[in-house]
Amino acid sequence: MKIIVCIKQVPETGNVKIDPQTHTLIRSGVPSIINPLDTYAIEEALRWKEKLGASTLVLSMGPPQAEEALREAVSMGIDQALLLTDRRFAGADTYATAYTLSLAIRKLAPYDLIFCGKQAIDGDTAQVGPALAEHLGIPHIAYVKKIEDIDLQKATVRAHRLMEDGYEILDSRLPALLTVVKEINEPRFPSLKGKMRAKKLEIPIWGADDLGAEVANFGLSGSPTQVKEIFAPPARGKGEILTGEAPLIAQTLIERLKAQKII
């Protein structure tokens, strides 16, 4: 079995600040981490590797420093890593990102499973995973909270998909792409031996030329959506506190709500 895990390097948002002029994240001095939801994807790959035996590969598209995130995944136990980096990939939206990843994964075929975190904590779109599956022409199950079974003989997977009001049990043929939610497992810590292996591991880097497609399809030029403006929404005004006798307050409240056509 071959499992590919797609990860993204993101700024640690716990203490991130917004530049009041440009409304963009202040990146300097903010450490970069593996997108937390992607660590659940890594853990799930490792668990199935331990259970059924598998070769595992972690893949990321990003700037050269995203290599650190790949090495961290290797220190947790992933076998191999691959970095897609090229100035021409810059500015990619979810469509162009998924497209670029799909070209790389086609070159890595055959594979059985692709795991992604359900979304990245910086963009929060939850689109790249499913879009990648579409580009590859394979089925996907999003928001997976449990993988009940993987049957390599029949080439099927049965997964529990988290819904707002419960969960669905879905069967899919393999190869398939699954995006996972944090309920699925508890990611392990890296191990010392893993860290030492990660330090030495040779990580191949592929650019636009290695993927062999029209350059116009990559990065900003390949992105159907463009960021027009970033702004911080105005802070909510102060609420009004009604005072006085309870029946009078209730009366006033009802009138106000009626006036605003809420009731």
Add this chain to the structure above:
Amino acid sequence: MDYFLTEEQIMIRDLARKIAQEKILPVRAELDEREEFPWPIIQCLAEADLFGVYLPEEYGGCGGGCFELCLAVEELSRVCGGVAVSYAASALGAFPILLFGNEQQKERYLPEIAQGKKLAAFALTEANAGSDAGGIQTTARLEGDEYVLNGTKQWITNGGEAHIYTVIAMTDRSKGSRGASAFIVEKGTPGFSFGKKEKKMGIRSSATRELVFTDCRIPKENLLAKEGMGFMVAMKTLDNSRPGIGAQAVGIAQGALDEALDYARERVQFGKPISSFQAIQHMMADMATQIEAARALTYAAARYIDSGAKDVSKVSAMAKVFASDVAMNVTTQAVQILGGYGYMREYPVEKMMRDAKITQIYEGTNQIQRNVIALSLIKEKAQKR
């Protein structure tokens, strides 16, 4: 302070720190309150390869030594001295095998200890044999291909939880301390049982139990080194492990200073944070200075041991004495800085003060350590003549 750690040593420190922050910090108060052995955390440390940091690679370790062990112990102790000792006591149990075991014994026991699959423990102390280890009454009698053990060991850290025990027992009582020998005893051996679990002042998440041997038969091959070398095995083991107590003390003290500093910057009295008062400032300055001195001495002792030096008893004892006295002092001062809050269980410093106390007592009381240091001084002087 930069101690010029190698890349690998930084990895060990950072990994131990990460596990301490993410896994131990949220549960330390509860573990202390419930006196619960921290198995899930032990599991986590095992998966991270931390149980092998001081063991050679050929036995599944990471190839480090006493210093690497100290780095991990310090980081764990900074958050919880109780969890840290459960980790460190396994090394204490492994040292006799590492230092004196033959190839078969090392191959059989060390890999499982390195992987953290099994914990080890070291059993020297008895009810009537504390500082005076010559008073050991547990006996081992050779009968055919087996040794038969009888007696009771007291206050054994990891007792009941560990699987592999190195036990000091008398093979020839007429010879006094030269009649002691060291043995490996596995949990589950018929005739080997555990007494009551002790209720302690501090390090309460760690397990401390009696080991009871009643006609316990172990194979002859479980003898470590030779008959009569038991006392030497014990002393060399403790020489190697004492900087670990120093590291535990440094960690506890650092944790207490961290808390005191955070509190002093936030606590407002007379309209100002108390960190702006010179009385508090001087206390914190002394605490930080003592901790750094204790750390420097502990690291130096550990590195000296790892250099392969033979005359390590003195520096090893110095590191243990100095760091543990610092830990007691610093944690007491931390409680003082937090005042009434510091005395309450809701805040972590009273636990740190309770945890610190044991570092002045176990693995040889500080009084005995001072004897060791003084004897070394006198011996060195005499040899120079």
